[in-house]
Amino acid sequence: MDKNISRESKSNQLCEVLSRNIEKNDSMMNKARIKLIAQVILALCKVQTVSFHKLALAFDNESKADSSLRRIQRFMSGFCLCSDLIAKLIFALLPEKENLRITIDRTNWKFGEQNINIFMLGIAYKNIAFPLLFTMLDKRGNSNSRERIMLIQRFIRLFGKDCIGFIVADREFVGEEWMGYLNRENLRYHIRIRNNFKVYLPHKDKEIPVKWLFSGLKYGEMKHYHKIVKINGEYCYLSATLGRTRDNAPEYVIIISYSKDTQALVNYKDRWQIETCFKAMKSSGFDIENTHLQDIERIEKLICLVMIAFLWCYKVGDYLNNEVKPIIIKKHGHRAKSIFKYGLEYITNILLNPQKQGFEIILSKIVM
Secondary structure (H helix, E strand, O other): OHHHOOHHHHHHHHHHHHHHHHHOOOOOOOHHHHHHHHHHHHHHHHHOOOOHHHHHHOOOOOOOHHHHHHHHHHHHHHOOOOHHHHHHHHHHHOOOOOOEEEEEEEEEEEEOOEEEEEEEEEEEEOOEEEEEEEEEEOOOOOOOHHHHHHHHHHHHHHHOOOOEEEEEEOOOOOOHHHHHHHHHOOOOEEEEEOOOOEEEEOOOOEEEEHHHHHOOOOEOOEEEOOOOEEEOOEEEEEEEEEEEOOOOOEEEEEEEEOOOOOOHHHHHHHHHHHHHHHHHHOOOOOOHHHOOOOOHHHHHHHHHHHHHHHHHHHHHHHHHHHHHOOOOEOOOOOEOOOHHHHHHHHHHHHHHOOOOOOHHHHHHHHOO
16 A cells, blocks of 8 residues: 655655654644654665765655755754653653663764763663663763763653663772662662772671682672672672683673672673664664764764664564564574664665555554
8 A cells, every 4th residue: 555655755654653752742843843853764764874965865855965964954053852852752662661671881982083972871672772861971981970870860850760670780880979879769770890899798897809709600600699798888789600701711790789689690681782772873773973973962963863763673673573574593593683673674675665565564663
C-alpha cells in the first residue's frame, strides 16, 4: 500500500507522529520546526552522517540543497530545543520503564581548538544503552561530583526515583561527595574503583590497599567481601574478580556497591552497553564526530536529534529481529550485526528506494 507514498509524504507522516508525541509533553513547538526535525531525522538515516551539507542534499522536499542547508543552520543557531523535552519523548518510547539500569559515561573528541566532551546518562537494555540525558562539559577530562549529582537529580526530577534499579559507572566516577549523595539518596550503585585505592575496615580499625582483600583470586573467580567498609569516607560493600588486560596481564576488577549484592559484578557488566551506544552514534551509525560545530549549544541540539534517530533505528531493528527475520548468529556466538544496525540499514533501504514497502510499519515504531 505504501509503495506510492511520496518522499514529501514520508516526512509529513513522521512530522505528524512527532507532533503527537511532543504535544503530550505540553510543548509549544510550532509545526514548521517539528517538520524540520522530521526532515533531519530522515536524512540522518539516509546519509548516516551529521554533515549539514549531506543532510541538506537528502531532504525530502522540492527545495534546493542550499535552501535546506540554510534551514538547518538557522535551526541550529536560533532555535532553543529543550533537551528535557527530547528526554521525555525518548523515555515514553523505552521498552521498559521500571527497574532501570542506568549507566553513565563520557565520550569526547577535539575539533580544532574546541574540546567536545559529552557526559551521558543511558538506559541499559539488551546489550545497548538508550541515550537519554547528557551534559556538555566545556572542558577536557573527567566530570566532577557536582556534575554527576546534577545529572542524576535531573533524571529524578523528570522521571522519579522509584524507576531506578541501579547505577553503574567506571573508575573515573568516584569521589566522597558523589558517593555520599548516592548513599544518602539510597540509590543502588555498582562502580568500579582503581586497584590502588585504600579501604578502611571498621571492624579492624585499620586501612589497607583494597586489592589485599582479594589476593589469591583465580582468573574468572568472583568474591564478595562479607563486611561493610569505608572508601573515601563513605560506607559501601566490595566485590571483585580477576580478569586480564588487553595485553593479557592479570587485572583486578573491584566494584563498590550501595548494599551487599551477590549480583554486583553481573550488574556492573551493563556499564559496557553505553560504549555500544557511543559506537552507534559515532562510527557505526551517525558519525557525530564529523560535525564541524564548535558552539556547545548547537552541538547539544544536534545530539538531541541523533538520539531520536538512534532510538527509532533500535526499535525497528528489534521488531525485525523478533517478528520478521532474526539476525544470523555466527559461529562465535555473536550476532552478524547489532539490533541498532539492523534497524538503521532497513530504514535506509526503505528511504532510498521509493518502491520499497514498509514505511508505515517502521513509522509505527516511533509512536508512544
